[in-house]
Amino acid sequence: MDAQNKYMIEAISEAKAAAARGEIPVGAVLVNGLTGEVVARSGNQTETWRDPTAHAEIIVLQEGGKIYDAPRLPDCDLYVSLEPCAMCAAAISFARIRRLYFGAYDPKGGGVDHGGKFYGQPTCHHAPEVYGGIHEQECAAILKDFFKDRR
Amino acid sequence: MDAQNKYMIEAISEAKAAAARGEIPVGAVLVNGLTGEVVARSGNQTETWRDPTAHAEIIVLQEGGKIYDAPRLPDCDLYVSLEPCAMCAAAISFARIRRLYFGAYDPKGGGVDHGGKFYGQPTCHHAPEVYGGIHEQECAAILKDFFKDRR
Numbered sequence: 001m002d003a004q005n006k007y008m009i010e011a012i013s014e015a016k017a018a019a020a021r022g023e024i025p026v027g028a029v030l031v032n033g034l035t036g037e038v039v040a041r042s043g044n045q046t047e048t049w050r051d052p053t054a055h056a057e058i059i060v061l062q063e064g065g066k067i068y069d070a071p072r073l074p075d076c077d078l079y080v081s082l083e084p085c086a087m088c089a090a091a092i093s094f095a096r097i098r099r100l101y102f103g104a105y106d107p108k109g110g111g112v113d114h115g116g117k118f119y120g121q122p123t124c125h126h127a128p129e130v131y132g133g134i135h136e137q138e139c140a141a142i143l144k145d146f147f148k149d150r151r
Numbered sequence: 152m153d154a155q156n157k158y159m160i161e162a163i164s165e166a167k168a169a170a171a172r173g174e175i176p177v178g179a180v181l182v183n184g185l186t187g188e189v190v191a192r193s194g195n196q197t198e199t200w201r202d203p204t205a206h207a208e209i210i211v212l213q214e215g216g217k218i219y220d221a222p223r224l225p226d227c228d229l230y231v232s233l234e235p236c237a238m239c240a241a242a243i244s245f246a247r248i249r250r251l252y253f254g255a256y257d258p259k260g261g262g263v264d265h266g267g268k269f270y271g272q273p274t275c276h277h278a279p280e281v282y283g284g285i286h287e288q289e290c291a292a293i294l295k296d297f298f299k300d301r302r
Contacts, residue, residue: 090238095203115274116267123266
């Protein structure tokens, strides 16, 4: 199994754990791209933490900053089960993440390939390399099942 | 002095305190729009906290969520000395902020009137009322002086 799959499967596992907490099931894994070491992993915590900003991506970027004692993480790659929203897309840019891998595309709320497409804006000063659609069907199914169960 | 000015002057004071810490001088004040009570105030803490997401707006939204024990703050208004970036614009939307007042416009990094203009995107599901240019010159001067001193 190549590394790309391994880390996305970890992100999917975080997404499933988030669903079990009643959170929108999105998971993220921050990886040191040079060593392959997992730096931080999380699912969404918005409802549990009562924090509108507590998306999985934001949480692992904050943890990564603490771990490396730096607000910029240029050697790190990020794996997310869903296309990041505008908030997270910009945070990923500010953190100087090297590569972004995501699972499902998000036409309703995505900010990378949808909406403002932040990385293509003149107001974006660092864009990661982006690889979308990794384990896309499984990542999308977790979300679909979650919302189906709630309706 | 009307309330709009009073709170923006508090945001400016937070921006100046941020400059003194070596942070990009932006300040934010979260206000309960129904009572007029200041809920949280902060300047940027990106460098100090080693946190790529620690913009003033993110910090006061996180504090507001804790204080009201809710990830959505529909009675709250936000005063910021600079046009929010894409990350903060989206976070403000997720927090269901009622009104956004900002000082200086930010053509290089703004996400409200520049870049992806998040509140006009179909991926944006709540837009605050937006009032830009409040104490614009003073807010812009703090940033200009900060970068002049660093060059």
